[in-house]
Amino acid sequence: MTKAASAAAKDLAAAGVSGVHLAWADNNGIPRSRIVPIGGLADAAARGVGVTSLFAVFDSHDVITYDQPVLPTPSGDVRLVPVVERLRRLSGQRALAWAPGRQLAADGSPWPYCQRAVLERQVEAAARRGLTLLAGYELEFAVAPAGSADVESAPGHGGPAYSPHALVPLDDFIAALLHDLDANGLRIGQVHAEYGLAQVELTLAATDPVSAADDQLLARQTIHAAAHAHGLRVSFAPLVAPRAAGNGWHLHTSIWRGGDNLLSGTGERPGPEGAAYLAGLLRELPAVAAVTAPSVPSGLRLRPGYFAGAYAFWGVENREAPLRYVPGSELLGPGHANVELKPSDASANPYLALAVVLAAGTAGIEQGLTPPEPIAQDPGTWTARERSARGIERLPASPAEQDAALRGSAVVPEVLGADLLAAFRAVRASDAAWAAGKEAAEIVHAHLWRY
Structure with a gap:
């Protein structure tokens, strides 16, 4: 790996690259990074870059919480090691390159708080069962002029939703974004003006789970840079205004055995194993959503x-x-069949999100679960009695409800492991304490530009 890093660094330096972002996402979904000089890339690949272990207990507001038993002091260091095979020169930031990072203990051994490693373990466990996952994100974000305090008072486009006219004022940004995404190795399906306030959506092509999580982080970097270059800023926050439609980062997955998509079936029903995958997701959905939409x-x-x-x-x-x-x-073929998870947003760590989705779905296959009948209506328009008769409940929305769902799951805690679960819960508790007593508008505004 050091040899490959040396060769890559030489090529990048010749092309004018001065430094490399070593990037990861914390337990709030917030990207973090270290930039190493291009001449230091090979050393970083061999020995890593030192970062504090306390990133595992940063909350969404950069408060370090010690209110947990696993990282109770400021002492400690870990090594951030670039994944060299994912190294990319940043088209929109020509002097910089980007690579995702693995977090290792100081002696180079696995570190239990490394979110990427959690996903890698789940991918390996699925592979031992003969199963592979394909995953792709839909990214929604709102656009505003650079320097804007919020989106509501200065929307970057005024709609109409889904209209080509909406994006005319953003032509230069959209053109640069399409160019930079392609140059950075990111394949997308489409980009358009979405339904929400000044909202844009793009879809990332499906790929293996670890690459999908890497791609999500790289896409964020690419979008932020293109927006900045064109006098704009973007918000990936779950809400940009209390009454507006939110930014979902919908996660599409399909589960495969060999060359067969198990979610394909006859008519509008998946085959038996695909149905079991869906049933596993449904059973664990309260705890899954506490990880995929945690803020x-x-x-x-x-x-x-x-x-x-x-x-x-x-x-x-x-x-x-x-x-x-x-x-x-x-028209699309059986390989197109997939399941879209809607309670998913930018405040989720993408590696943990994909890990719990994969684990929940494969547990359904292992246990031969059967889903209930699908519903074509909106249960939100039903009476409480009608929902109760169909066994339909609200997903956890408060921090206390989410924490109870996490603790009550038989699958999700095992995926995270005891140490990471404790850190994750501590971070969520710190966020909840910060939000206690605050109005929705203040909460939304505080998260606008965090992701």
Whole structure:
């Protein structure tokens, strides 16, 4: 790996690159990084770069919480090691390159708080069962002029939703973004003006889970840089205004055995193993959502009628369903079949999000679970009695409800491991303490530019 890093550094230096972002995401979904000079890349690949172990207990507001038993002091250091095979020159930041990082203990051994390693373990466990996952993100974000205090008072576009006219004022930004995404090795399906306030959406092509998480982080870096270069700033926050439609980072997954997509089936139903995968996700959905949409504004976003997936059920192409089954078709082919997770946003660590989704779904396959009947309506319009008769409950939206769901799951705590689970819960508790007594508008504003 050191030899490959040396060769890459030589090529990058010749192209004018001065430094490399070594990037990871913390337990709040916030990207963090260290920049090493290009001449230091090979050494970083061999020995890593020192970072404090306390990043595991940073909350969403950069407060370090010691209110947990596993990292109770400021003492300690870990090594951040670049994943050289994922190294990219940043098209929109020509003097810089980017690589995701692994977090190792100071002696080079595995560190239990490394989120990337958690996902890698789940991918390996699935592979031992003959299963592979494909995953792709839809990224929603709001656009505002650079220097804006918020999006609501200075929206970057005024709609109409889905209209080509909406993006005309953003032509230069969109053109640069399409160029930079491609140059950075990111394949996208589409980009368009979305439904929400000054909202834009782009879709990342499906790939293996670890690459999908890496791609999500690289896409953020690419979007931020393109926006800055064109006098704009973007917000990936779950909500950009209390009453606006939120930014979901919908996660599409399909589960495969060999060359067969298990989610393909007949008509609008997946085959037996695909149905079991979906049933596993549904069973663990409260705890999964506590990881995939974990922040206080995530809970504020989780409202009926906003296509956010507020109630625990699944449906076929139902955009109110937190688990939206998208069947294959004669036009698209059986490989297109997938499940979209709607309670997912930028405040989730993408590696942990994919790890718990993969574990929950494969547990359903291992246990031969069967999902209930799909629902085509919006349960938010039903009476409480009607929902109770169908066994449909709200997903946890408050920090206390999310914590209870985490602790009550038989799958998710095992995926995270005792140490990381304790750190994750401590961070969520610190966020909850910060938000206690605050109005929704203040909570939303404090998270606007964090991701």
